[in-house]
Amino acid sequence: MPYSSFASMPCTLSRPAALLGERWTLLLLRQIFLGTRRFEDFQATMDISRSVLTDRLNVLLQENVLKRVPYHEDGRTRHEYRLTEKGRDLYPVLMALRTWGEKWMAPDEEESFHLHHRDCGGGVRAKVECTECAAELTARDVQVAKQ
Amino acid sequence: MPYSSFASMPCTLSRPAALLGERWTLLLLRQIFLGTRRFEDFQATMDISRSVLTDRLNVLLQENVLKRVPYHEDGRTRHEYRLTEKGRDLYPVLMALRTWGEKWMAPDEEESFHLHHRDCGGGVRAKVECTECAAELTARDVQVAKQ
């Protein structure tokens, strides 16, 4: 049972965890949410090796998290990588990571970037809530039922 | 600038992403949230190689996500791995992964486990909200400010 078998287990947690748990994939998604879209820009800003970058982009294309979109520059047609709706839906995952990072791994100095709600200027945080009563939940409030 | 340099960048997203983005780490945390605590049990249920398991547990101990707690069995003292408060605070990350998995990677058959709020029996989901106006936010509602 190798690592990749978690990607095909009938578990809605192990499948995303196996996909995003590959080295570089979370950092790549971070870069995408920060606005990077082109191969050269990923390579330059992350200093990832080109072959691994190719591989990770292809995996995310295959999983339909990203799509290749043509664009024009200097009269030439090229392609850039953009989030699909499925990809955009990963936003809460990244925000949960960031919320945790702010609480537990905040560097001494200033942040490298701030996020705020366009409409009201407020801050941004991830949370877990009950779909019925809308209470905020921690691990202790949740019961696991096998099968 | 190797992979590990993201773990020390002054960015509250890249640091957690680099830590949890190592192979096996997310799957290991999933197993821990499901209740596994002992070396042998991790090894048996995940079929991870023993040396990598040792390494990942040590990294999480060092980051203070896990702690080693002594327990007694058959009159012998052993240790088990348990979440610290910092570790328990990763719950929203795992729930965000699961919420995404339920929407986009749900297997045809039944889930391997269900989660529900102890108090009211409702479902569980992760979301992103504004700290001021409490509106639910998507990537489009959020503005990134450099520095």
Next chain:
DNA sequence: TAGCTGAGTTCGAAAATCGAACGCAAGGGA
């Protein structure tokens, strides 16, 4: 005394990653 168990450690083989060079197609300039 010998065997068992939990929790690792060790080590040679296999796989993943790295970095530097190479390939290639489509302009642009001389």
Next chain:
DNA sequence: TCCCTTGCGTTCGATTTTCGAACTCAGCTA
């Protein structure tokens, strides 16, 4: 026309990680 540049990969040999099986070790147990 020929050469140069750019963006986006591919290839390849060297280095790192991971794998899997065997080994270690301490403290019971038979």
